[in-house]
Amino acid sequence: MRGARPPAVAGRFYPADPAELARQVAGLLGAVDAGADSPAEAYVVPHAGYRFSGPVAASVYARLGQARRVVLIGPAHFVPLAGCAVPSTEAFATPLGKVPVDVEGCRRLAGTGLAVTDDRPHEPEHSLEVQLPFLQTVLGDGWTVLPVAVGLATVDDVADVLDTATAEPALVLCSTDLSHHLPDPLARQRDRRTAAAVLDLDPTRIAPRDACGRHALAGLLGWARRRSLTPRLLDLRTSADTAGTPDRVVGYGAFALGRAYRR
Template identity: 45%
Template sequence: MSGMLRPAAVAGLFYPADKTALQHLVISMLEDAPEPPTLPRRPRALVVPHAGLVYSGPVAAAAYRLLQASQLGQEWKRIVLLGPNHRVPLVGMAVPDEADWKTPLAITHLDREFIAELRKHFSLSIRPDVHLPEHSLEVQLPFIQLLAPGLPLVPILVGPESAADVAALIEYCWQDNASLVLISSDLSHYHPWEDAQRLDEMTSKMICRADPHLESEQACGCYALNGLLLAARHHQLSINCLSRMTSGDTAGTREQVVGYGAYVCY
């Protein structure tokens, strides 16, 4: 891996490019998020959406507020962040080659040692070309940087890949209880609001019963998400929905909406 710094690709597009404005937006979303549930066990993974923060941020904040209550920086030593590629084609799983990722808020270090360890055990290509323009992982950073400054990241983009292979990677990460897994995925895309409600309700039920057979029409991050659901099934973990809305509920019209869900796996 190189020592390069990955600049923010979508600052000013998916979230404010101004540090103060971005900080204010994230803090306000966390304050407005619903009171997190008390879980019988610590979270092992979260599912969070990845659109522009004005659209999906209120839903993502429900998951991050759960972490806020659990002292994220003290309980975990890394976040393994898996999500889909939107810009550059990818088959399988890929890591970047930079040492650090930047947003207007801060610089986040990558856990290069753990990434190298994963590459010894799993088929992870090094694809900076796929990572550099991608937003699905980057939009999680403002929340992570605000809640746990200094917590290192293991960013993995997941294209078409079997649920079994993704689950094996997640379960390997779970061998260290200090590794938190985040799955970045939106739900349905560009349906009228009423149709999206019906479709996302079905998808949400599949997620909560750990059914690893989601299709890309249900969730754009289905390959990573199916891996998590299979891993949760292997470990007999529970999954709860923390929040579910559409862009028509947050900042958009209701003619064609995108669905967002936040879930905790424990």
């Protein structure tokens, strides 16, 4: 194992200044009325710049309980990847400090052949990184992250990764945005269909253009079906609702998947 992965998108997707970042995250969390929701076993959360998807992401993070391990899966946007990849680094750094990587969890996934050890998909990737400042704020110290970059992978591939990664208690987070660069009315229509597929735990209804983290999301749904988890929609918006124009938007969804929910 080697040192810490430095932040790749600080100053672009979220503030690079620690004090400014802390204020922004606190403000996003403070705007959410989470009620008395029980913490779930898994969540789906978006990963765009905070001014765009931060309010939707906060609807997940304002509901988290305590966790000592976080399994974080999301797409590899920049480096071609077959299957899943874990890093060789001992920590992921953000402006708020370093998050220890679950080194043994990474070795277990690589040792069983469910993932490869490869830092290349992780180095430029924002889908996992942007979740960390929220987690650092909510969870404080004393937790580890098991980061899994997902490329071309089957539902069972990802579900098997999650089964192995959660052999010890862990919170599971799946990072994905929804539709991309459609006019707002068309985006909302497509995202409603994707949300319905998530709520039905049906990965076969998530098409390639429905979510940039399609393979990670489909695998999460397969794993949730194995675990008899029940999904619930927390928030569904587009960038036109937050900081963008309606002519070309990105869709954002937040979902909880837990055993305590009833449809």
